[in-house]
Amino acid sequence: MPLPLIPIFIALAVGGVAGGAVASNWENITYALKGKKIAVLGARAVGKTTLLKYLEKGILIERYKQTLDKQEVERTRIKLGDLDIRLKKTDDVSGDKAAYGVWKKLFEEADLIFYIVRTDMLLRHDSSTEKRAEDDLRQIQGWIKECSTEKQFFIVGNHWDTDPDFKNLTSSQMGDYVDRFRALPVVKKMTQLAGGTATVKIALGSLATERDSDTLITTIFRQVEK
Structure with a gap:
């Protein structure tokens, strides 16, 4: 079910963010x-x-359903805190290997590439997920090597809320949790294949709730470079 191409346009830069460094970061995101x-x-x-559906309509899908045929997604506009994003009409297509x-x-056609993976499955060393x-x-x-334009690549880890270890973490332990994910041999290999640590960015989180989704999406967009 690889997600579609999503052209996004920042409608405005929102002020009122406390702290010069943070405000500057949002300005960079707006420009980028x-x-x-x-x-x-x-x-x-x-x-x-x-x-995609959350970005499109602000709703979460509670029951998983495979995307077998191409599905049209309407143009929409969303706001995530200080971030104002517009999405154009696009398609949601299958995630089978046959769709390569x-x-x-x-x-x-994209400038930003988000590769989504199951955080919980990789941390438990699930062989099929790793492969x-x-x-x-x-x-x-191979596509990176053939491409004449530079892409920004993100490894996005979803479903950390279904990892038993995550549920017992305190806020002070979150950094260690992310470091453990980054240290996985398969994540190191994925990072290497996508261009290395200097260019590949990693964002972990969950799409289980609206609050979690907002946090994950914002974490991703905060790392976008000019």
Whole structure:
């Protein structure tokens, strides 16, 4: 169910953010996202359609349903805190390996690439999840080498709320949790295939609730570069 190409346009930069460094960061995001296009890729059942539908309508999908055929998504506008985003009409397509051809087209047309993976499955060393992620990134590596324009690549870890270890974490332990994910051999391999630590960004979170979704999406957009 690889997500579609999402052209996004920042409508305005919102003031009133406390702290000069934070405000400056939002200004950079506003500049960086203006006119950028996003491709969201990943295997089935990782949260691609949930992310798209949430961005489109502000709703969460409670029951998983595979995207087998291309589905049209209407133009919409959303606000996440200080971030004002406009989405154009796009398509939600299948996440099967057979859709790699569609993935490539989305990749070539996008400026920002979001690859979504199950955080909980990788942390428990699920072999099928690891293999699929590495296979996907090997495909993407080839597209990166063929591409004449620079892409910003994000590994987005979803479903950390279903990891038993996560539920027992305190706020002071969150950094160690993220470091443990980054240290996984498969994540290091994925990062290497996508261009290395200097260019690949990682964002972890959950799309389980509205608050979690807002946090994850904002975490992603805060890392976008000019």
